[in-house]
Amino acid sequence: MTICAPEDATALDSPHRAALTIAADGSYAARLARHDDAAGSWFPERWTLSGPEPYAVPLQGTQPEEPDSALLPLTDGRVLIARRVADRFAVSLLYPAGPGTGELLLGAVPAPALTLLPPAPGGTLGYALAPEARTTTLWLLHGGADGPERVIRIPGRCTGGVWLDRSGRLLALDRELDGRTKTVVVDLERGGETGLLLQITDESNDRLLLADPDSGLLLVRSDAPGHDRLGCGVLGSSRPVRFPECLRPAEGTLTPFAMQPGQMLAPESCTVAFRREAANGTWLGVWRPSERQLRHFPAPEGWLAGAGLWTAGGELLLPYTTEVQPCGVARMAVPLGPVEPVEAVRSVRRGRLVESAGPVEMPGLTEMPGLTETPGPEEASGPEGRGQPLGSVEPVRPARPADVSVRLPDVPMRPVQGPPSGAIAGSGGGIVLDAGDADNRSTASAQPQPTGAEPRHLPAHLRMCRPVPLQQAPQAAR
Secondary structure, eight states, X not given: OOOBOOTTXXXXXXXXXXXXXXXXXXXXXXXXXXXXXXXXXXXXXXXXXXXXXXXXXXXXXXXXXXXXXXXXXXXXXXXXXXXXXXXEEEEEEEEEETTEEEEEEEEEEEOSOOEEOOOOXXXXXXXXXXXXXXXXXXXXXXXXXXXXXXXXXXXXXXXXXXXXXXXXXXXXEEEEETTEEEEEEEETTTTSEEXXXXXXXXXXXXXXXXXXXXXXXXXXXXXXXXXXXXXXXXXXXXXXXXXXXXXXXXXXXEEEEEEXXXXXXXXXXXXXXXXXXXXXXXXXXXXXXXXXXBEEEEOOTTBOTTOOEEOTTSEEEEEEOOSSOSSEEEEEEOOOOOOOOOOOOTTOTXXXXXXXXOOOOOTTOOOOTXXXXXXXXXXXXXXXXXXXXXXXXXXXXXXXXXOEEEOOOSOTTSOOOOOTTSOBTTBOEEEEEEOSSSOOOOOOBOOOOOOSSOOTTSOSSEEXXXXXXXXXXXXXXX
16 A cells, blocks of 8 residues: 655644655655755656666756755656745646756645645645635646636634545545544535544544554554543444553554555554654654554664555565665565454344465564553553444445445535434444453544546445445454
8 A cells, every 4th residue: 555654643633744755656755865965955856667677867947946945756756846926826846857957847836834744545636735714625736727716715724635446536534623523424426525444432533543444453642541542443334442551552653654555454464664753763663453463673774664565466565765776675474373264144144254374574673672552451441431333434446235325415515413412424333442351342433636526427326345344243352
């Protein structure tokens, strides 16, 4: 899964500013680098990752860049850049042109602030958020008919940005409205219709951090348990969000930045990579729902922390830069335990069992002693409350008998009212604090180019295939 990892994702409302942003297909990446001169001026740098060896190409212009310039690599090798110019942002495309750099001006966005969203699936479109006094405007910067286009104005202050499908149709945003933050989904093929995606309780602040369209696994951050916690769930499931104790470090911060793709409808086997910032440095954390521990590994020297991606084969790619190797990618096969079979779900008539997967061997990579965290006993007595499952939103595809559908609201600009007693788009669920010997069931809460009118070929509503829920058997020590 391609990731645009926030530079300071521990701040709840931090924008998507990355040390290195990787394109949607993993072929290119881009970052702002610094010259070694006394001024330490900034310049755009494009990385090519698809060849046998990674290499970097500077895309510097006639003058240095400002440190707040934002970059977005496209899959055709060009790099979108947004520069602040007075009270607006100039948007251009940069590309290598012989010994120099070519630049194509796309237009300008009149806004006091502009945040680039993570690369859209497909890799040819570029989106951004422009917050205003009481609304947030979603902009299509590249891929429109004539320069930057305004897609929709959404009530409230929106941050974040997570793609929920492989077609680039469904975009999840964290919206602050009336003093509470909830995650909403924007349907870009239906004129920007919005609907509620994540609401654990009426009073909680719930944010979506990562989503894997293949398995349906979601990583959320919420204060529903009483204080800010990392939780996991499954898109389209009616079971409660789970807050594993192992994802609650005693010290430091824990930030997810990549999910393993290709685990079709098997969220319990979807591996998640974390950046762990602690007093003794930066570490790599690895976790998956079928295990009840967070494994720690030493990060590569010079790692551009928070940047990386999983391959479908289970290899974790971590970009790094050192004096000896200014453009490098560390390939790490992370050892994991086997995945146990999952019970079939009664409500899914064509549900299948998930086969056990063998451990992934990785010579040379070992866990750091004393850093593996296990669940604590306090989790069993944690508070519980009525919650709501995550909305059943998925890419459009032919429906099977077990399909479940959800209709987004017909009025896109109307603020979404949450269901009573805190649920998430539709049916009952709850908050589960994951205990060592407690029940381990975990399921969860919950652009192509926009068009001016609803396309005739689109169905009246979205359909989704309900994923197999997370493993329900307790994970006892073996």
